[in-house]
Amino acid sequence: xxxxxxxxxxxxxxxxxxxxxxxxxxxxxxLLLHFAHTTPDACVVGHGAEAVYFHKADVSACAxxxxxxxxxxxxYTFIPILLAFAISFTHGIFTGLFWDIMGLKxxxxxxx
Amino acid sequence: xxxxxxxxLNAATVFLLVLIGFVAGMVSGFIGSGGAFVxxxxxxxxxxxxxxxxASNICHKFPKxxxxxxxxxxxxxxxxxxxxxxxxxxxxxxxxxxxxMTGIKRDFGAVGTDLYVSVVFIVxxxxxxxxxxxxxxxxxxxxxxxxxxxxxxxxxxxSVRIPGTMVYFPSAxxxxxxxxxxxxxxxxxxxxxxxxxxxxxxxPAMIYLLGVPAIMATATELLIAFIMxxxxxxxxGLEGVVDVRLSMLILLGSLxxxxxxxxxxxxxxxxxxxxVMATIMLTVLFSRFFYIPGYLSDLHxxxxxxxxxxxxxxxxxxxxxxxxxxxxxxxxxxxxxxxIAEHRKAELAAERTEKLEAISSSVNLDPTGRFExxxxxxxGSEFSSGAIRVATEMARRNxxxxxxxSVAVFNPEYSTSVPGLEAAADEMARRHAKSAxxxxxxxxxxxxxxxxxxxxxxxxxxAEEYRADIxxxxxxxxxxxxxxxxxxxxxxxIGRASCNVxxxxxxxxxxKTGILxxxxGSRFSDAAAVTAGKLAAANNLxxxxxxxxxxxxxxxxxxxxxxxxxxxxxxxxxxxxxxSVAVVEGERADEVIVAQARKSGADMIVMGSHGRxxxxxxxxxxxxxxxxxxxxxxxxAVKAA
Numbered sequence: 001x002x003x004x005x006x007x008x009x010x011x012x013x014x015x016x017x018x019x020x021x022x023x024x025x026x027x028x029x030x031l032l033l034h035f036a037h038t039t040p041d042a043c044v045v046g047h048g049a050e051a052v053y054f055h056k057a058d059v060s061a062c063a064x065x066x067x068x069x070x071x072x073x074x075x076y077t078f079i080p081i082l083l084a085f086a087i088s089f090t091h092g093i094f095t096g097l098f099w100d101i102m103g104l105k106x107x108x109x110x111x112x
Numbered sequence: 113x114x115x116x117x118x119x120x121l122n123a124a125t126v127f128l129l130v131l132i133g134f135v136a137g138m139v140s141g142f143i144g145s146g147g148a149f150v151x152x153x154x155x156x157x158x159x160x161x162x163x164x165x166x167a168s169n170i171c172h173k174f175p176k177x178x179x180x181x182x183x184x185x186x187x188x189x190x191x192x193x194x195x196x197x198x199x200x201x202x203x204x205x206x207x208x209x210x211x212x213m214t215g216i217k218r219d220f221g222a223v224g225t226d227l228y229v230s231v232v233f234i235v236x237x238x239x240x241x242x243x244x245x246x247x248x249x250x251x252x253x254x255x256x257x258x259x260x261x262x263x264x265x266x267x268x269x270x271s272v273r274i275p276g277t278m279v280y281f282p283s284a285x286x287x288x289x290x291x292x293x294x295x296x297x298x299x300x301x302x303x304x305x306x307x308x309x310x311x312x313x314x315x316p317a318m319i320y321l322l323g324v325p326a327i328m329a330t331a332t333e334l335l336i337a338f339i340m341x342x343x344x345x346x347x348x349g350l351e352g353v354v355d356v357r358l359s360m361l362i363l364l365g366s367l368x369x370x371x372x373x374x375x376x377x378x379x380x381x382x383x384x385x386x387x388v389m390a391t392i393m394l395t396v397l398f399s400r401f402f403y404i405p406g407y408l409s410d411l412h413x414x415x416x417x418x419x420x421x422x423x424x425x426x427x428x429x430x431x432x433x434x435x436x437x438x439x440x441x442x443x444x445x446x447x448x449x450x451x452i453a454e455h456r457k458a459e460l461a462a463e464r465t466e467k468l469e470a471i472s473s474s475v476n477l478d479p480t481g482r483f484e485x486x487x488x489x490x491x492g493s494e495f496s497s498g499a500i501r502v503a504t505e506m507a508r509r510n511x512x513x514x515x516x517x518s519v520a521v522f523n524p525e526y527s528t529s530v531p532g533l534e535a536a537a538d539e540m541a542r543r544h545a546k547s548a549x550x551x552x553x554x555x556x557x558x559x560x561x562x563x564x565x566x567x568x569x570x571x572x573x574x575a576e577e578y579r580a581d582i583x584x585x586x587x588x589x590x591x592x593x594x595x596x597x598x599x600x601x602x603x604x605x606i607g608r609a610s611c612n613v614x615x616x617x618x619x620x621x622x623x624k625t626g627i628l629x630x631x632x633g634s635r636f637s638d639a640a641a642v643t644a645g646k647l648a649a650a651n652n653l654x655x656x657x658x659x660x661x662x663x664x665x666x667x668x669x670x671x672x673x674x675x676x677x678x679x680x681x682x683x684x685x686x687x688x689x690x691x692s693v694a695v696v697e698g699e700r701a702d703e704v705i706v707a708q709a710r711k712s713g714a715d716m717i718v719m720g721s722h723g724r725x726x727x728x729x730x731x732x733x734x735x736x737x738x739x740x741x742x743x744x745x746x747x748x749a750v751k752a753a
Contacts, residue, residue: 025360032356033118039352043113054113055352056218061113077349080171080356081342087360088175088367095367104375104448 014094039076043067133362137369139440161222162229167348169308172359174341184331191283195335198297203343205301227407241393248386266323283328376444379451388443395436402429487515487580492544495586498616503584504552514557518545519570568604584614616746628714633676636720640750641680644718656712657693660701702738721749
């Protein structure tokens with residue numbers, strides 16, 4: 001088996017997995033941003049993509065902005081970490097196979 | 113109350129982020145640095161507040177660092193103890209750095225952090241860029257990299273003895289006081305949290321202060337980067353400033369770019385890489401100057417500037433940054449295209465010569481038992497010594513061409529501004545190959561030094577390119593683990609190579625007393641039997657054919673095993689060989705095969721390797737793998753023809 005003849009099937013599988021993760025990332029991007037902003041306590045003004053977040057907020061200042069103070073949760077900090085691991089894993093395999101199938105390889109030299 | 117606005121993503125910003133990630137990755141792979149010094153300012157240029165840019169940059173980096181750590185740990189390049197100790201203190205640095213950053217954000221707002229990050233960038237890039245430029249000038253005037261010695265400062269550090277603080281670090285081969293380790297870790301972490309590039313301090317400090325060899329320093333830095341990155345992401349995440357969309361978009365481009373850049377770097381000389389690195393660093397540094405007046409004006413530290421002027425300066429800064437990125441991209445692509453063209457030309461010429469040579473040498477058209485070109489892989493360790501000994505003897509007996517392959521492990525990511533890292537890896541590989549050559553004196557072996565990200569890739573590629581009939585390699589034992597494990601490189605070579613692989617344990621010698629061939633009746637086993645027959649005939653050795661049945665096997669399976677061994681016996685006896693057969697029952701096939709080899713006095717086991725596709729672990733049949741891991745005599749894994 002030649003190293004550079006990586007199987008197309010594998011390329012498509014890992015490429016597909018990566019694409020799926022990215023589609024998920026953007027499909028749920030508002031939710032992900034919400035989680036990021038509300039890891040600490042945050043004042044949320046507006047909804048969805050239009051939401052504006054204020055950190056280090058107190059109830060009265062938040063109410064003055066017309067927002068709601070949301071209690072943060074430290075566990076949310078692991079969401080980007082898990083995503084980063086997952087995407088890095090599938091995408092790393094995919095790019096390796098991709099350049100492999102493109103036939104790109106490092107130079108080597110020989111000495112007598 | 114304060115607001116941290118994540119940037120709005122539209123098609124244009126997504127495209128730009130992926131492109132920036134790609135180019136930064138390419139530059140990073142090419143010049144061997146984390147590339148964050150391009151990414152953080154680029155994200156800031158797209159409108160991300162500095163704290164978000166740094167946090168998102170750290171978040172995209174740590175999983176890559178983990179993958180790198182695992183990879184390089186397999187080749188013994190990571191000093192885990194040092195990495196963990198420095199990593200723990202780096203975490204304190206990250207924590208303090210984040211504290212400084214959030215303090216600035218609280219007191220001066222996002223623009224305050226912008227100014228802080230820009231100033232740190234300018235100082236660090238000026239110092240590191242200056243050093244790289246100096247290295248470039250030095251290297252350009254040298255033909256070859258001088259062998260690296262322990263720096264004077266490190267020698268002094270090794271000589272300092274402070275009772276109660278001394279810890280032995282294998283990579284430095286010395287006991288070092290924690291009083292030197294603590295500031296190294298702290299500064300690395302502090303810088304990482306400020307600009308997301310801690311390696312600018314960590315790697316040079318490990319080399320020049322602690323006396324760690326460059327290759328181990330860059331590998332250990334990966335572990336530190338992982339610890340810091342994970343910690344940094346958690347710390348910044350708790351502040352609510354990690355924009356995972358930004359992290360993943362730059363990751364999307366950068367993973368493509370890194371590999372392309374890393375490949376490109378192998379086609380040019382070390383000093384050229386330094387030249388590109390210095391140029392890019394100094395250009396990025398230059399670009400930051402254009403932003404500073406605007407920040408100062410916003411903070412009322414200077415007289416108020418007209419918004420139009422601030423915008424113009426920002427555009428100028430963005431343009432200079434874009435120039436830096438374009439310069440980087442052009443350098444990599446030029447090196448790659450030019451290098452590949454030259455490489456192909458050289459390969460074609462070599463192929464023509466080889467074809468002529470091949471016709472004149474003795475001809476054997478059966479690839480299963482052909483031993484005309486024997487390739488032995490060496491990594492300079494004690495584990496390769498047995499392989500070299502056996503391969504040399506084999507080449508002598510078969511009047512074969514001996515090829516000695518050594519792999520310069522190249523993984524430039526995170527190697528930062530280390531002078532001559534590539535050259536050092538190359539030099540080390542060359543040294544290993546040359547010491548192997550001394551053992552093979554009189555055979556006129558050919559030395560092949562491969563550059564590859566993983567040793568197994570280099571070995572398999574060398575075998576393909578130099579048309580090896582067999583690869584002979586050592587087995588890296590894993591201490592404290594059941595011996596039923598083969599080193600990863602060995603298993604992968606067997607899985608991926610198209611030729612047979614002979615795995616020689618450290619203390620094993622040549623095949624002189626007999627050969628045991630294991631069969632399960634499959635075509636893989638048939639190929640093994642044919643090869644074993646050829647070897648036995650050439651060396652006039654007795655053959656034992658064995659098949660294993662497990663207690664759980666039914667009568668039909670037992671009969672099949674009997675038929676399998678008889679079939680092989682008939683086939684081999686037709687060739688005039690002395691063959692004994694045995695069907696042996698046991699709980700574990702590998703234990704039975706190894707025990708049977710010992711009992712029959714065989715000093716080589718031949719068996720089929722399962723050439724199944726799929727994940728690496730399945731590439732090598734599990735029984736074959738366990739036999740290789742357990743055996744004290746050489747095991748030949750035969751590929752089905």
